[in-house]
Amino acid sequence: MPRTVKAVDTATLIQLDSQAIEYGFSRNHGHGWLAEHAAPHALHYLHPFLVHRAGRRPEFCPHWRCMLLLTVRDGQEIFSLLDVWPASFDRLPETLDRAAKQAVADRLNHGELPTQAQWASLNP
Template sequence: MSSGVPRTVKAVDTPELIRLDAEAIECRLNRHHGAGWLAAFADPAAVHYLRPVLVHRAPHRPEVSPHWRCMLLLTLHDGQQVFSLLDVLPASFEDLPETLDAATKTEVAHRLEHGGLLTQAQWASANP
């Protein structure tokens, strides 16, 4: 993991995840799901998990530099959990409450790194 990102996992509900995705789109960050994709395919009642993994710098865009590239454990409307990425502004991530215990954070981090999850793109190509 790159230094400079928090060593934590945070849980987000679907409306908050959609808001973070919309912020990434609005800020023209590279990793987002595209307008409407999460609303169409994310489980509206699920909890999703974000884990920052690297600092992304865009010197030519100081208004959004740095930001954090997060691994995302995303639950879709069919119940499948997939791996994705989402770029998040540090202040937006820091505003998310810490609600998970250490064991849950460890389990989510392990699933993201070693869980053999389909990627969001793989799932989308199999479910047009």
């Protein structure tokens, strides 16, 4: 599993989420959720932290479970999870320097960000 953080635009994030839904991965946002709630011109950040093995779909096993720093339409940053196919993650460009990657990883691990569920409960 890669030890990195990658920045993605909203369109790419929606594509990755659609792929997660198509492949039957358990961590996705559901049809249309990101299109409705993600900030359209923001960068979002994916940080793989777990090799996930879903036995019911062996053709898509293993894949990476990623922590996601997601900027929503109101400008708030929230914590979420997204399962990503390794080949799809590998195709994402490396655009962040080491310090930026570390800063994002620290925020995801210790930033006490609201979760997607917490944010969604306050913003129906």
